Amino acid sequence: MNIRTLLLAILLFVGAFFPVHGNSIDGVRVWPAPGNTRIVFDLSNKPDYKYFSLKNPQRLVIDFKNSKNLVSFNNVLKNDKRIKRIRTSKSKNKGTTRLVLELADNYSLAVFPLSPAGQYGNRLVIDLFDQEQITQRTHTPKNNKRDIVIAIDAGHGGEDPGSIGGKGSYEKRVTLAIAKKLANYINKEKGMKAVMVRDGDYYVSVGMRSEIARKNQVDFLVSIHADAFSTPQPSGASVWIVSNKRVESEMAKWLRNRSKNSELLGGGGGVIKNTRDDNLAKTLADMNKEHSQGVSISMASSVLKQLKKVTKMHKKVPQHGNFGVLKSSDIPSVLVETGFISNHREEQNLNSSAHQRKLANGIFKGIKNHFLSQPPMGSYYASIEKREHKITRGESLSVVAQRYNVSIRQLKTANNLTSNTIRVGQTLTIPRAD
Numbered sequence: 001m002n003i004r005t006l007l008l009a010i011l012l013f014v015g016a017f018f019p020v021h022g023n024s025i026d027g028v029r030v031w032p033a034p035g036n037t038r039i040v041f042d043l044s045n046k047p048d049y050k051y052f053s054l055k056n057p058q059r060l061v062i063d064f065k066n067s068k069n070l071v072s073f074n075n076v077l078k079n080d081k082r083i084k085r086i087r088t089s090k091s092k093n094k095g096t097t098r099l100v101l102e103l104a105d106n107y108s109l110a111v112f113p114l115s116p117a118g119q120y121g122n123r124l125v126i127d128l129f130d131q132e133q134i135t136q137r138t139h140t141p142k143n144n145k146r147d148i149v150i151a152i153d154a155g156h157g158g159e160d161p162g163s164i165g166g167k168g169s170y171e172k173r174v175t176l177a178i179a180k181k182l183a184n185y186i187n188k189e190k191g192m193k194a195v196m197v198r199d200g201d202y203y204v205s206v207g208m209r210s211e212i213a214r215k216n217q218v219d220f221l222v223s224i225h226a227d228a229f230s231t232p233q234p235s236g237a238s239v240w241i242v243s244n245k246r247v248e249s250e251m252a253k254w255l256r257n258r259s260k261n262s263e264l265l266g267g268g269g270g271v272i273k274n275t276r277d278d279n280l281a282k283t284l285a286d287m288n289k290e291h292s293q294g295v296s297i298s299m300a301s302s303v304l305k306q307l308k309k310v311t312k313m314h315k316k317v318p319q320h321g322n323f324g325v326l327k328s329s330d331i332p333s334v335l336v337e338t339g340f341i342s343n344h345r346e347e348q349n350l351n352s353s354a355h356q357r358k359l360a361n362g363i364f365k366g367i368k369n370h371f372l373s374q375p376p377m378g379s380y381y382a383s384i385e386k387r388e389h390k391i392t393r394g395e396s397l398s399v400v401a402q403r404y405n406v407s408i409r410q411l412k413t414a415n416n417l418t419s420n421t422i423r424v425g426q427t428l429t430i431p432r433a434d
Contacts, residue, residue: 023047023067025097031158032080033202039083039101039126040159043067047113047124058103060126061089062111067097082107082128103128120159145380147193148371150186151213151331153223154179154196158203163228165347172201174350175224178338181360182224189368191380197221213331219376220299221333222363226350227314228342235343236314237359239304240335241296243320295332298374303334303366305409310358311339311349336363372431373413387430391422404430 027042041047048065073086084102091098108129116122154176156162162171176198183194195216198204204212213221227238300318307313314337321335338359339346349355375381389400397420401408408420414431422428 023064025064025067025069025071025099028071028073028076028086029159030076030078030080030083031202032078032082033158033198033200033204035208036127036129037080037082038158038203039086039128041124041126042120043122043124046115046122049111049113049124051111053109055106058106060101060103060109062099062101062124062126063091063093064097064099064124065093066095069097069099101126107131119161125159145383146378147191148220148376148379148381149193149195149216149218150367151195151197151216151218151221152179152183152186153209153213153221154198155223155225156203157198158201160203163226163341165228165341165350166232166344167347169341169347169351171226171228171341174226174338174341174356176201177353178356178360179224181357182222182363185360185364186367189364191384192368192371210331218331219371219379220295220367221331222303222367223333223335224363225335225337226339226341227337228340230342232340232343234314235340235346236312237307237339238313238315238319238337239300239307240319240321240337241293241300242333292330292332295370295374296334299332299367299370300334302370302413303336303363306362306366306369307336307359310362311355314340369410369413369431372410389428389430391424391426391428393424395422396420397422400428400430406431 023043023045025041026044029040029042031038031040043064047067049062050065051060051062053060069088076086077083082104084104087100087102089098089100108131110125110127110129112125114120114123114125154172156170156172156175158172160172162175164170179196180199183196186192186194195213195218197209197212209223210221227234297318304313304316304318308316318334339350341347341350371379371381375384387404389404391400397408397411397417401411410431411417411428412420414429
């Protein structure tokens, strides 16, 4: 027997008693959210797995074939309410790592692998959804002097960090900070109410973002993001609305591709949504499409005018792009890119609490001014008694604006004026002051 044959025999003998693992579980992350919990297992290679559920008590069992576990599960659950414990268990198959998730209840389940994307390698994702999350609701805002409800979508989150600045800033943290400040401004305004699409560091799929907005019967959705480009030179904010036309600008193409990569990072956006019957919702959405587009265009212009006062603008007019979070045609919406996190100076500004407040206040004033001039029927804003002023000789728009402590722009918006020219005897509607 030659040396090569002898070595091969030894390897076969050792392998029979000590299986060689072709994969390993290198990390685990748990992302609790109001309606679901996401568990992400990081693996060295593409996972080969099987899973099944057990009752009394509720458990989810996952078998990772030809794999070994290199992580501890002692401190990964934090404050999650859906998973009581993660532990290992013996499997009949040699070389298989069996993990058992002991659950607090019976949850809707999604299990799927994710290929390497961004800073992540191969992953296996488990989503546990509360049962009520799969109920379809249509968008029908209530009346009777109700609050105007604004959904605030903090871009990215959890498994999806968004863009990362040169100094390590995560877009998901910047957007959440601005979103919370915007919600604070809105909730302090009589007649308005904010709904946070996410209020913590967890991932929400594009489809679920729209679903949360529908569930809360919102009048409008604003999605907060921080821009990025392949070079650090571009800077400034921009406001985007959905376009059914082909995306034309290079920046729009870049952002669209970045949005797609973001969905790969978060992953599994359609797993639960595809199990629903959306036919009724789509029919109702098509009926509201023209109204939504009109509101979105008007709102984009209003928000952009206010942002010009507090930050540099990358684009001075509303931009058009095919972004998933804006595509629910029954919900008027805009996407605000608050600045370029890839620009060194703007990365610093976006992490400044003072600058975040300025941006949030600018967005808020844009939203408020739009609804002052175009209040939804049945809302508190629509019930506010309008003041009127009849123009006398020698008066100008600036004189009237100063008298009532409003801006010339507000006067023009409230009266659909395209110039500063007014005539004696003309009656103007006076909007509320900021």
